[in-house]
Amino acid sequence: MKASELPEGEYNPYYRPYINALGAEDLMPSLEYGLIAMVDLITRIPESKLGFKYDTGKWTIAEVLMDLIDTERIFQYRALRFYRKETTPLPGFDQDVYILECGASTKTKAEILDEYTAIRNASIALFRSFKQEFLNRNGIASNSIMSVRALGFIISGHQIHHLNILKERYLISID
Template sequence: MITELAQNEYNPYYLNYIKKAKHDDIVLGLQHSKEEFASFVTNLPEDKWLFSYADSKWTIAEVMQHLIDTERIFSYRALCFARNDKSALPGFNQDEYVPYANANKTTKKEMLADFLAVRESTISLFKRLTPDMSARIGEASQSPMSARAVGYIVPGHQQHHFEVINERYL
């Protein structure tokens, strides 16, 4: 687990994701998980892209889109917190996003390009944060969160979904 974070920097809901972050260095963790994502999507057999293990569950394409959407939202949160924005940021309902994302009409190549663009933006943001900026705490989903907590939640969230995919989809 990342020892740098205090308990007041994240909602306990995110602890599982934080524990799954593989690097203490946020930028290194984001870069490493970017490479893992690229390798996963590139090596995934085409016939698995639209596979779902149950009728009510997402396809792998939808899971990948969920990771991208979540990263966009969380990166915005990190930016707001780092800039000392005191606005209470809303939550989002992931299940309401998926049907409108058109993920199952998106090719692996298109999805990978989208992910890489989003991740490079996230990495760029975290490269520029000073320790003080990174430690700033804001509010999202009616809970406190620091900018640096986002830097661990994003790759940990990705790792969580990769574990689910490996257990249930492949």
């Protein structure tokens, strides 16, 4: 299934921009290509610029990268639970609270890259292990229905969203 074919009833409308960012991409290629694209971007960021933020109140580059990692972990967990037919509703999470506690300012580029690579490889392995015919299984997260496949597409689309922000607002400013 392509992201553009995903029924809107399988995810909260808040995530529509992430789904739309993928267009006609299939799930597994989007996860796999996303790994390559993000590793390439991270390796090109100078270590000295991880603490850069383009404006007051915005996240640093390291914090943006840690948000990707934390969010992907949370969405992996949701996908696993829903695929395994867990019916307990899951609460939302406050990304700003996570950023305060993620320790981004103490991490090196190599540490962030290693952590990101491990998490994305885990996502690829997780979604590869799922049988195609059960990807439409769903559960409740943040008071909304979420399907397993929607969570995979959101992981990919969330990364594209942040890649674009890093390219447009951060990396142009630090070259």
